[in-house]
Amino acid sequence: METLIALAAVAVLITLGARLVHRLNAQHDARIAARHYSDPFPAIFRPPGHSPHTPTEQAARRRAMGTWP
Numbered sequence: 269m270e271t272l273i274a275l276a277a278v279a280v281l282i283t284l285g286a287r288l289v290h291r292l293n294a295q296h297d298a299r300i301a302a303r304h305y306s307d308p309f310p311a312i313f314r315p316p317g318h319s320p321h322t323p324t325e326q327a328a329r330r331r332a333m334g335t336w337p
């Protein structure tokens with residue numbers, strides 16, 4: 269009888285823990301969705317030369333540096 273009660277208590281604790289983790293993940297996902305990390309501020313412009321490189325510029329930089337070894 270004690271074993272049955274212990275197993276039931278463990279099952280309840282596992283269920284509560286899984287529910288808590290699920291709720292915390294949902295809350296974290298909502299916080300991430302509320303922010304746009306990759307969007308710059310509308311009033312801030314990048315100075316010349318600091319914009320993201322195009323794929324052709326990236327390839328040219330790789331060729332200029334060479335390969336290892």
